[in-house]
Amino acid sequence: MQIDSHPKQFAELFPVETTKGFIIPEYQRRYSWKNEQIEQLFNDIWEEDEGYYIGNLLVTNDPEDKDRPDVIDGQQRLITTSLLLLGIWNKLEIMWRQLSALSGEAQSSDEEQTLNVSKDIKKIGKIQDYILHRLYIFDKDDEPVTPRITPLKEDRDYYNALLSQITDNPQKVSGNRVFNNRYRHICELFNDEEKFPDVSSVDQFYHKLLSTTILQISVTELSDAFSVFSSLNAKGLPLTLVDLLKGQFIGEASRKGIDKSETLEDWDEFVGIFTAKDEDVNVSIVTQFLLNNYDVFESTGTKSITKGKALRLYETVIQDEYRRGSNYLDTLLSRAELFAMITRVDGHHHADGRIDRQLDALKRLDSTQAIPLLLSLFADQKTFGLTNDHVSQILDILIDFYVRRNITLVPKSSNTRSRMLGLVRELTSLAGPRGKAAVNLIASTLKEISSSDSVFLEALKSEGLYDKNAKTARYVLIALERGLTGTSSFDKGHPDNLDELGDNGKPIWTIEHILPEGENLPKWWREMISPDDPDPETAASIQEQYVHLLGNLTLTPYNSEFKQKPFVNAEDSYEDGMESYDKSKRDYRVNGHFVGMRHPFRLNASIPDTANGETIETKTSWTPQDIQRRTEFLANEVVKLFAFPEDVTE
Known part of the structure; x- marks a missing residue:
């Protein structure tokens, strides 16, 4: 089996020059990412540092057409990132119209403003031209010929029509609701005026997208590709945040004279909460717990930490805890049990059947942004003066909120999580509301940020x-x-x-x-x-x-x-x-x-x-x-x- 693997920046997969591209072979499934998956990738790119790793791309190389490999794994991410490029182009087009109108106002006599507008218009033109060349393969006369990605036949016409909007020959094709809805959602993400108030902010996201890292794995035979695909999905990638934190715990405990075997035993008990019998550690859910644990109990703000920054932040927490003589793994154990109950890990339930059924409902409603609030509520239920009846009322309110949110798509996921963390900060403050007042605070906050009944x-x-x-x-x-x-x-x-x-x-x-x-x-x-x-x-x-x-x-x-x-x-x-x-x-x-x-x-x-x-x-x-x-x-x-x-x- 001949395998070639190289980490590549996104910009290398969509180069401005050359005839490189990708073909989605007929045996693949159609494009199927949902808005939640798109939004997660968008937020990761926005929040993480440049060079953020976004996954694998497994391809087979055709010896007769090395520039157009078949995509075995990574199609969904590849097409989504191309649609993100298209979304950037669209956002810049809106800004270009606004700036052009501003520059054309005869009464404007502010020379500095006029110069800045002119610079922004030129920057927009340059970025849009680069995006056009990244999404299309050009002929020798510098005319766009074909998109760099060739989707399945069932998706191709509509994908090509979407991309054609940035060329001189736009097309209109109806009948593919999935692509239309997903691209519309991407445009809505870029219409967030807080994140993208000006051309520079859009340019910043564009360059972060170009810098994202993808591990491209190339094999010569299709049979080899499926072997590699199975291995990747079974084993995952080494040196995750979980692996690195394990080493950090062992090292810090050893420096405090704690036997390594004792730390390993505590660690195994901790990750075992998220591990099914005879299975490997579920790295994804352990990582989710670690990020939520930091946001709720170690941070004081309303902005979530990212995977890229979590290791450094946890290093400080672990050092401080061991310095105070506290075994931080014991602390994580109790919180992990609550997290497993909230996220419905097998074998973890609430003693109150009513609350357990409500947690099941929230799981089905994809309520991950509410995890910080739920983790805080269950960890500090007595401190907040909440009975099980109060907790059940809060869960009902969250169910109402998420049904409405999932149907109206308001508020955005990132804004929702920020408000949930804000509620945690209000509840945990010394003057925070208690008992029914805490329930009313949560109800009024969620109602405030939710869509109205008419919407x-x-x-x-x-x-x-x-x-x-x-x-x-x-x-x-x-x-x-x-x-x-x-x-x-x-x-x-x-x-x-x-x-x-x-x-x-x-x-x-x-x-x-x-x-x-x-x-x-x-x-x-x-x-x-x-x-x-x-x-x-x-x-x-x-x-x-x-x-x-x-x-x-x-x-x-x-x-x-x-x-x-x-x-x-x-x-x-x-x-x-x-x-x-x-x-x-x-x-x-x-x-x-x-x-x-x-x-x-x-x-x-x-x-x-x-x-x-x-x-x-x-x-x-x-x-x-x-x-x-x-x-x-x-x-x-x-x-x-x-x-x-x-x-x-x-």
Whole structure:
């Protein structure tokens, strides 16, 4: 096996000159990063020092085309960083228009301001030209010919159309919602006026992006690539923050006369909290704990430390603790147990079942920014004068906040964490609120930074819920099923199992799109949603607009069987009394039980237009008007379910 590996700066992967580029081979999956992953990479680049390591890039080299290797691992990060470049170009374009208007004001007589504006305009032009050359391969006449990245066929047209906006020949392509949403989110990140008030701040981020380090690993054979890929994913990289801190603990303890074996035993107990039986240490979650532990208990500010700075900061803490005769590993042990409970590491639970279920809910809602607050609450619960009832009220408030945040995307993740740390500082101050006053402080702060009910409602009614955050969509649907009025389909003989996992470790109940997802809609669906023009392209455009809306979603344990079946099958219809039937979504029946749209869910009661006399048995169509009607109803119910509480009185 011939392997060649070199750390490279991002600028080397997207050089201004040469014909170097990357091809995403057909056996790869499509681009699938979510907003949260993009935002994490963005924040890492923003917060860390230049040269920050962002991961591996595994490629195979074609001897006949060495400048265009196939990407085996790293596609998601590679495409995302190219979209970050495009986002920088777009932000600078907005600034260019603003500065051009400013420079054109005839009444301006400030020579220094005029000179500065002129310099900024020239800087923008230079950076934009570099970005164009980094994203495109140019011909001998210095014309952009093709993007440096060639995505999968299914992604290519839309990716190329996005990039073409910075050329003289912009294209318009519809139909790929993922790329559109992800790029729009990137543009929103750059529209943060606090981070990017001027051209210099954008230029600073641009150069930090160019300086990021990627380990490019090249192999000659595809079989070798998969062996390396498996090894990288199984073993990870050496000398992580966790490894280095282990050495720091051993060294400092030894200098204080503590036996090395004793320190190793304490360390193993500490990392063992995050380690499954017969598995290697989960470096990622230990690192998360260490960063959160420092932010909550060792820092006094509201800005999070970064992985790059954590080692130096922890060195000082460890030295000070051992100097005072304190075994800092013992301190970490107790806090790590709480962190494992909060992040739902297997085997770590809260004694109060109600609180344990709420922590499960927060985990499903991707509430990582709230970890500092939760860690502080559980570590200092008595000091804060909080009963378990108080804690449960706080967790309910956090659930309300995160449902709203995940649907409206307000506030941004970085701002959320900063406010959570701010709450920690207020609670831990000597004059901090206690008991119900602490609960009210948290409630009022989260309500203040959250979207209003009207904004929340509008997002639920007009924007796709599933494609924005599938986990939150599932959580909301389950909450609706439990919270809507009507007779429940669950009873003592059939207990509620909406949160349970199957033998495969995946949820038993999953989201079903009534109007189905997927390309190439069958004729029956095209005619139903676009009767006046059932052309595939027209129907696909309508499908894209409505398919992920709240009103098109329900829950089922038979998602994989439904696929693109018709709502009702007119040619091979269900007949009363049939034990099993699988020809339509409405009448799907297994062993005598309806499991499709006629399953007696409270959620499904809103599928027929009951105000106009429809019942589920008589409903034979599912149209965009139905989706809008049901979305309106369910959206209002969601706002009620996740409304912030009034002041706590007990």
